[in-house]
Amino acid sequence: MAKALKVAAFAVAIAAAIPTGGGSTLLAGALGVSAATASAFATAVALEASIVGAMTAKKPSVGGVQTTWTADPDSPIPILFGRTLASGDIRYRKQHGRDNAYDTIVSVLSGCGPVHAITQTYIDKEPISFSGGLFGHYTIGGQPRIWQDIQYGACPEAMALSNGVGTPPGWGSGSKLSGYAAVMNSLLFDGKGDETLTSTPQLNWLGEWVLCYDPRQDSTFPGGDGPCRWDDQTTWVYSENGWIQALTFAIGWHQGPSNIRVGGAGLSIDAIDVAAYVEAANIADANGWKSGGRVTTADDKWEVMKALAQAGGGEPIRHGAILSCYVNTPRVPIATIYEDDLIGEGSSSTCQTMRDRPNGITPKYTSEDHFWEQVPAGTVQNAAYLAKDGRERTKAVTYPMVQCKAGETPDQAAQLAAYDIANAREASPIALPLKLRWIGFRPGDCLHIDEGAKSFGWIAGKDVIIIKRALDPTTATVTLTLRTEDPDKHAWALSQVGVPAPVTDSTSNPAMDTPEASSWAASAGTGDVPSIVITGACESPSATSIDFAYRPNGATSWADQFTAGADSTGKEFGGLASGASYQVGVRYRSAFGLSDWLILGPVTVGTLTASSAATADTATNAGNATQLGGTYTAADITTILNRLDAADIP
Missing domain, CATH: 2.60.40.10 (Immunoglobulins)
Known part of the structure; x- marks a missing residue:
């Protein structure tokens, strides 16, 4: 045993010094085993660096405004996921033409191209079409006023953006934006006509954005089927699944002949628990949970991972040197902890703090009905928790990558909020020092506490989720930090139907009422x-x-x-x-x-008589001469024709 503890202690020391992966060769040399074996062993005994706690962990925070056209040349590169709206970050703007009548603007919509599709252009929140759909000119007041050219971000792009309007200064064939979904607009300010541009309108673009690696479409991954490959971006596919997006972000997007990383974390596939992400992705699909929105290259990478995972109903986990994840779903215990598994005394908390134990949450989501603004849905509240607490305790939680299509209810936001409420009611933390055989269990695993063991006290007979694992090499003790798991919460959470925020204003200017x-x-x-x-x-x-x-x-x-x-x-x-x-x-x-x-x-209207025709003005006679007919006498007609001849009307 002393030898085993010595080896374990050495492995922990090595693994602790390598929190982001790697070092297997060094560890293999020290232990006299293969690099693969050393890597697996180091992962198994490494100290866990994070927990899965839906209410105790800080909620993700990512930047990015989807609806405002920005003009900061030093702003970070946006990365757009799923089906969402792009505001555009202006990277070039010049006036040109006679009297500088043309204002040409080039905007980057998303990095990490090519993107899947750009489907619609909006001007001042109204959908518009150009003469070529997304390309060509847009007419205002009977005259072309806005021109557009777009690109999806191929790397390299075949040519620079050009909409055919004049020659913008400093822009030419070498002005390529390879790898960026981008758009060029030229606006005409000539002051002619009744309907002209007097200011720069707000432009936005709706699209289906970055491509992702989906192992389920990879025939080299167990259970996968298709040509998708993690190290070949030309095989990647469009996805609205938050876990597939998170897995892709962990791998990162690479471009150019030197394969430079332009977005994401840049992890090797060997440092990711791909199977866990596939399981989570399947659960998200089954629940109808989707992810979409905007992050930037300046956002903290762990925060982006949390935001994408949050939309999928879970959290990322640092499992030693491996990136893994946890998703909320009904689970069956895979092992039972008995009384003789304990080493020493454990500790438990009957509940989380009152501050972290709300009975209601008001979820904020991105609403297409509100032109992609973040708005609050109706408060999700558990009646049983409210009755037990005796008063309302609610809080607002933002779900930045959760969206709701126009005309639909924000069920996903409500269900995720319900899970956050229920998880906050679980007792945590519960720390149990156990024998070395428990080192093989990981955060997210569900276990059962032996109901016949009196030493477990009130947690006997309960299901628990591992949220943290640690090894003490001096005593060969594996300490599992646990959270109780109420199996009834899943049916309640998944039954929630979201209440959308009221639409208080229209996306268009108010119309004039029809005259009474x-x-x-x-x-x-x-x-x-x-x-x-x-x-x-x-x-x-x-x-x-x-x-x-x-x-x-x-x-x-x-x-x-x-x-x-x-x-x-x-x-x-x-x-x-x-x-x-x-x-x-x-x-x-x-x-x-x-x-x-x-x-x-x-x-x-009245009829034209011979008398009225004789006194009518020239224009009226010209319009009515052929209408004079059988009700008139021959003398009447002769008189009328003479008058028309006198007026020199043919």
């Missing part, structure tokens, strides 16, 4: 020629002008339109076909835009 039917009337004119008379008064306090129009009954487009001030009391349209039927339209204009048309009529 009681405010306007249309009738046939009583003059000598056919006409329509529109009378009334504008009831809208925000209207700045009024549009009047008419069209033949049954037509879909207006024959004529006239704009008057908001104080106008009407309009008369003349020169109409004798005895014809017409519809009339009235609408309002304001700073908010245009109202819908108020449709009046149909109105049947």
Whole structure:
């Protein structure tokens, strides 16, 4: 035993000095075994550096604003996961053309390209399409005003971005942005026309972003099927699974002929417990849990790992020199701790502190209905916990990589919040010093406490989860730090249905109300020629002008339109076909835009008589001469035609 303890102590000393992996060759030489065996042994006896505690651990914090177009050339590179909105980080901006009418802007949307797809462009939160879909020009007021070219971030890119508008200074064929999903926009500020650009609009892009390594699509991984390979990014696939994203972040993205890491942690696949991530990914898929959002290269890598894992319902674990993970899911105990496994005395805490034991959580999530802002969902509360506590104890928790599609309820955010509430009710920490045979168990494993052992006290008969493991080489004692595991919490947590945040404002400017039917009337004119008379008064306090129009009954487009001030009391349209039927339209204009048309009529106008034709103005006669017919005498027609000839009208 003394020899075993000496070897174990030496291994722990070596492993403790290598917290991030490596050193197997040194350990192998010292122990006289293979590097693979030494690595496994060092991992088994290394002191655990982290715990799995959903409420006791600090929640992840990652940076990144998804909706604001930023203009900091020194800002870190964004990395976008899943289906989410990109704000764009401006990397180039110059004015050019005559009178500097063109403003050309190049924005980086995401690093670690190529990305999977860019699907939609938004201007001031409204979806728009260019002449070529995502490429070409966008027309405002009947004239092209915005041009766009995009790239997905191939490495290398075949050519630099170019939207064909002029020659932006300092930008040429060598201005490639290989490896970056990026976009070039040129905006025209010429001041011509009724609808022109007066300021730079807010532009955003919706896409499906970085590609990931999914072992489940790798035929070289046990149980996998497909061409995906961890060391070949050309085989990677798009994923919205937080665990697959976290595994990929741990591996990192590498680009260029020198295979430089441009994002992620850069771990070797041998330093990752891939099987644990695959198990967690399958559970997340089964629960419908997805991950999406924005992080940057300046974010702490462990915080990014925590945020991605949080969206998948768990946490990453430093299992000695190996990166592993834990996911919330119903578990079956894989071993039982008996009384004779104890070495010395253990300790236990019946509950966590009151501060860390809420009975309700208000989860914050990213909402597409709120144009990708982080908003609070309805508070998730456990009625039994509330009754036991006697008063509400709630807190807000942000889930930065949890999103909710438009029109859906934030069930995922509610379920994760429920797990956080339930886990906070578990008793922890429970420390049990055990015999050396327990060194093979790992954080996340579920064990059972022998119900017949009196020395275990109140924890006898309970299931527990390992949250930490340590070895004392001088006594050959393995100390497991445990947390109780209530099997009933899973059904409650997974049954939660999220309550979405109310949508308090629209993504577009408020529309003008349609004019009230009681405010306007249309009738046939009583003059000598056919006409329509529109009378009334504008009831809208925000209207700045009024549009009047008419069209033949049954037509879909207006024959004529006239704009008057908001104080106008009407309009008369003349020169109409004798005895014809017409519809009339009235609408309002304001700073908010245009109202819908108020449709009046149909109105049947009067007929043109020989007498009225003789006195009508030239334009009216020109429009109605062919309508004069059988109801007139030959003398009437001769008189009319003579008058038309005198007016020199063909």
